């Protein structure tokens with residue numbers, strides 16, 4: 295018997311049930327991870343346009359769903375070979391699942407107490423390679439950077455508890471020990 299494909303629409307419905315049930319970020323993440331892994335097993339919802347990247351930005355974001363009240367966000371992000379993004383936080387919970395290719399995620403640990411405006415002392419905590427079906431999750435203050443070290447464009451699905459375009463979050467330069475407002479990303483609608 296054929297089973298119905300798991301789609302972005304069904305994913306969003308399941309996510310709504312999760313966040314209606316609890317506002318504990320860790321519990322939400324635990325419940326969203328299997329949903330992310332489930333949709334990563336399907337490919338019917340993935341379109342060729344998801345692979346289109348902005349050459350200046352180094353990656354391409356396709357928004358698949360934004361809740362009207364700026365809560366849930368689902369987006370596909372493609373990463374050009376050799377490109378990535380500087381360390382940043384999300385100021386909401388996040389779950390990322392690999393779809394195509396491998397992406398190196400660097401998790402950073404903050405060594406200072408955050409009281410000096412514009413200053414941040416970061417150290418590498420660990421590096422994780424995220425491939426198809428593999429998941430990485432973030433709490434609001436977690437800091438990560440991403441690199442595509444492969445020779446082809448990679449693709450991953452990103453799920454957040456808020457629409458990132460509407461919240462103030464930070465980008466970091468670990469060499470200069472600088473914390474600054476995260477640049478607004480270029481996003482396209484599916």
Ligand SMILES: [Fe+2]
Pocket residue numbers: 382383384438
């Ligand atoms: Fe991120």
